[in-house]
């Protein structure tokens with residue numbers, strides 16, 4: 001079974017303050033050509049003229065390109081006409097997720113980017129006419145993005161920190177990949193750029209509601225942000241009542257004591273030390289109804305069905321619990337476990353998100369708990385959740401799901417995704433885990 005528990009690591013969260021000291025960068029002298037280009041563009045946008053901006057702008061490329069960056073600027077920049085990306089500005093920096101607006105202008109593609117989702121750190125890039133690849137190169141260069149992984153000079157918390165090691169990539173706010181000129185609409189385009197290369201819904205702020213469209217059987221749903229760090233969302237009525245009943249009924253005869261995938265330092269221990277529930281992996285290929293939910297989950301996460309494991313159904317009876325753990329596999333903790341290392345391709349591939357299906361209400365207890373909500377203390381014992389001060393608790397509600405991310409937008413594993421299931425006090429909790437990987441996993445697990 002694919003479960004494990006992290007014990008006693010206390011890594012510092014040194015991706016903090018990544019953007020706090022961005023100096024105003026002057027790349028070269030103020031280029032007449034760049035000013036002309038920008039002025040031409042902004043004139044045509046009928047916004048505040050160029051002269052009124054206290055700008056730092058310079059030519060940076062042999063092919064008519066310009067770049068500017070500001071910190072804590074009170075200067076209003078060029079128009080974001082046609083873009084609504086500013087609605088996604090977050091109160092706190094989201095490291096590795098940069099928001100932007102790409103506009104077609106008479107002189108070329110014009111990108112205005114906001115680093116880490118913050119409106120006060122703005123950078124602009126102009127690429128030659130219709131040169132998407134040129135724009136990508138300039139963006140990578142000017143935003144300091146490494147070809148693979150995080151920003152240059154802002155290395156991992158330690159050299160060994162696992163990272164999915166994908167090239168950075170761009171998406172629309174609905175999670176559609178923007179890989180070429182053909183993916184851009186005429187006029188203006190809202191974009192989200194991820195250093196880790198994987199689309200992750202922008203949480204924006206607690207309580208923010210995202211409309212997620214094009215879902216199997218449901219059409220669209222409202223997804224609410226429960227927490228920014230860890231990143232957790234909820235969707236009500238994601239599962240139909242008959243789907244919850246069906247899954248419980250088909251799994252029930254097969255439910256067995258849950259297992260865990262033991263880390264090196266836990267070898268020899270019993271799974272019941274921290275997980276007392278029963279579980280069963282339900283093979284989707286035998287159940288058309290579950291395939292429909294799988295497609296819906298693919299829509300919800302914007303990751304293909306081939307990135308999903310079979311769903312793992314969970315049942316907790318009175319007093320049963322699951323102590324806090326991560327759903328990802330940290331390769332450093334499986335150094336003596338070649339099977340797990342192979343599964344995660346030595347850290348290149350990992351679980352990136354969990355969609356937790358609630359298949360029943362619970363009279364009392366049984367909440368999913370995130371002890372490190374808002375940087376709260378590490379704590380594992382889910383027998384007494386009351387003692388976990390400040391933790392985020394999600395009470396199960398039949399038909400609802402929560403989505404939480406194990407991967408950060410910069411591609412690192414998120415230590416704050418630590419979570420568990422509080423002991424059930426009254427009633428029975430039925431739930432199911434749908435684990436989403438950063439890459440294809442179905443063929444590897446033989447579920448294709």
Ligand SMILES: O=C(O)CCC(=O)C(=O)O
Pocket residue numbers: 003314322327356366367368369419420421422431433
């Ligand atoms: O039952 C829950 O609320 C959480 C379950 C879980 O985290 C898991 O099975 O990995």
Ligand SMILES: [Fe+2]
Pocket residue numbers: 325326327419
């Ligand atoms: Fe989990």
